[in-house]
Amino acid sequence: MILPKFDYKKAEDIAAAIALYERSKGRACYLAGGTDLIPLLKLRLSEPSAMIDLKGIPQLKTISRKGNSLVIGPNVTLFELKNHETVKDYFPALYESLDATSCETLQMRGTIGGNILQNTRCLLYNKSLDWRTARGFCYKMGGETCNVVPNAAACFSNYCSDNALSLLSLSASVKLAGPEGERKIKLEKLFSKDGRNPFTLKPGEILTEFHIPFKRSTGAYEKLRVRNAIDYPLLGVAVSMIGGKGKVCVGGIGPAPLVYDLKDLSGAGLKEVAQQARQEARPVSNTTLSAGYRKKMVNVLTQRAIKRALKEGK
Amino acid sequence: MKTIKVSFRVNDETVAFQVKPYETLLETLRERIDLIGSKEACGMGACGACTVIVDGIPLRSCLVLTPEVNGASITTVEGLAKDGNLHPLQEAFMEKGAVQCGFCTSGMIMTAKALLDRNKKPTQKEVIKTMSSNICRCTGYKKIVEAVEYAASRRTSAG
Numbered sequence A: 001m002i003l004p005k006f007d008y009k010k011a012e013d014i015a016a017a018i019a020l021y022e023r024s025k026g027r028a029c030y031l032a033g034g035t036d037l038i039p040l041l042k043l044r045l046s047e048p049s050a051m052i053d054l055k056g057i058p059q060l061k062t063i064s065r066k067g068n069s070l071v072i073g074p075n076v077t078l079f080e081l082k083n084h085e086t087v088k089d090y091f092p093a094l095y096e097s098l099d100a101t102s103c104e105t106l107q108m109r110g111t112i113g114g115n116i117l118q119n120t121r122c123l124l125y126n127k128s129l130d131w132r133t134a135r136g137f138c139y140k141m142g143g144e145t146c147n148v149v150p151n152a153a154a155c156f157s158n159y160c161s162d163n164a165l166s167l168l169s170l171s172a173s174v175k176l177a178g179p180e181g182e183r184k185i186k187l188e189k190l191f192s193k194d195g196r197n198p199f200t201l202k203p204g205e206i207l208t209e210f211h212i213p214f215k216r217s218t219g220a221y222e223k224l225r226v227r228n229a230i231d232y233p234l235l236g237v238a239v240s241m242i243g244g245k246g247k248v249c250v251g252g253i254g255p256a257p258l259v260y261d262l263k264d265l266s267g268a269g270l271k272e273v274a275q276q277a278r279q280e281a282r283p284v285s286n287t288t289l290s291a292g293y294r295k296k297m298v299n300v301l302t303q304r305a306i307k308r309a310l311k312e313g314k
Numbered sequence B: 001m002k003t004i005k006v007s008f009r010v011n012d013e014t015v016a017f018q019v020k021p022y023e024t025l026l027e028t029l030r031e032r033i034d035l036i037g038s039k040e041a042c043g044m045g046a047c048g049a050c051t052v053i054v055d056g057i058p059l060r061s062c063l064v065l066t067p068e069v070n071g072a073s074i075t076t077v078e079g080l081a082k083d084g085n086l087h088p089l090q091e092a093f094m095e096k097g098a099v100q101c102g103f104c105t106s107g108m109i110m111t112a113k114a115l116l117d118r119n120k121k122p123t124q125k126e127v128i129k130t131m132s133s134n135i136c137r138c139t140g141y142k143k144i145v146e147a148v149e150y151a152a153s154r155r156t157s158a159g
């Protein structure tokens, strides 16, 4: 499959990358591992004027302890992060979600930054231009309708990052740098909840750091997919527990993850959280599995993930 | 669009080209250097038939831009045989019948090579996990896993 025409630039530092973006008048796009972006370009779902390669920026590739946080550069690959000495021990939910992401080869190329900033997906969106033209453009392509749910007011595309769920369960935050300067926000605030444009990033902003509170947690990640190798999640649930309190994050359904606090660890308490997640998750017929099945599985996988997270804690 | 000068090593030879900024590594290998062992199947990163090893890491070459590998050292399936002798993995794939239509084979072998390069004696579980990065529509994987294990055992017994 042939790529559309674009220019290629490699940035040596963050300021240079932002300057390249500004010079492109907002038409360029940042490139990390390209495993999310390149397929989208091949389908003509994005046609940037240039790729600004971030992989030559050493600062974005490091993992370090700063104060009470583990600071992770966005260009660290999923495979490197999975095999980092602290991850399995301190953040088991993250270890499991990294391990369940795509496949080993893609984990060696895909980065954690690109993973969190991957675009939302839909069975009727990730298609060739010819297919989409014949069908008619939907909201996410700049059209005036949803092709999955007639008369819907919003886009139902699914956010399919496995690792956003575990990072949310670990109360991670992110640092951003852009033409207007730097800011640090909670990871939750990165999601706009609008499938057309799923992130609250400002034009030209680069994700520069992830911060995870450095506290030993117990946790688990449960993923629903058709093939246990390579596939994106059709539902994912991450749970992390620290000191008798936990966070439950449900994703792969709709444009942003759902996040719940887990305070009551009794059997009734977990059932309640699982039931609430099931009620609030709104799957529609835009994946290879039916909406009804995915909704039922929210309850099942949430309970399963919580039980595993609690058992590990003992 | 201006072309970009790119130079890298492939199978121990240095090559240099002016390439399109939007050219994939797979296109460069197949169309400029005639290294057609790496296949394009899905073209979307899902199947692994285009896997080559770049600086020790197996990559889907259909998702890599050629300008990204400037200065890199690349091994393709054509670079495995040495002095007329096939690589132990290639021998093992033949001996164990791990090839049917053959379209996935070079990608399978490159994925397996990267595994054995970083882990001389993988367990069966590790072999299965790594090899599930690649899709085969004919063999059902069993013989592929057997071949990788066989190649690993022969390599370790030969020292």
Ligand SMILES: Cc1cc2nc3c(=O)[nH]c(=O)nc-3n(C[C@H](O)[C@H](O)[C@H](O)COP(=O)(O)OP(=O)(O)OC[C@H]3O[C@@H](n4cnc5c(N)ncnc54)[C@H](O)[C@@H]3O)c2cc1C
Pocket: A029, A030, A031, A032, A033, A034, A035, A036, A037, A038, A039, A054, A074, A075, A078, A100, A101, A102, A103, A106, A109, A110, A111, A112, A113, A114, A115, A116, A117, A118, A119, A160, A161, A162, A163, A205, A206, A207, A208, A230, A231, A232, A233, B044, B045, B046, B047
């Ligand atoms: C076959 C296949 C299966 C997959 N399965 C899964 C799966 O199971 N789970 C999953 O989560 N993902 C999956 N993926 C998606 C993808 O491989 C991963 O999400 C990967 O981690 C993306 O990282 P990348 O570095 O390749 O991102 P890229 O493609 O380089 O970038 C993705 C997006 O992030 C932006 N970006 C990247 N870095 C930055 C930064 N520092 N600042 C600002 N913007 C940035 C890019 O502009 C782009 O819009 C799959 C992909 C394929 C092809």
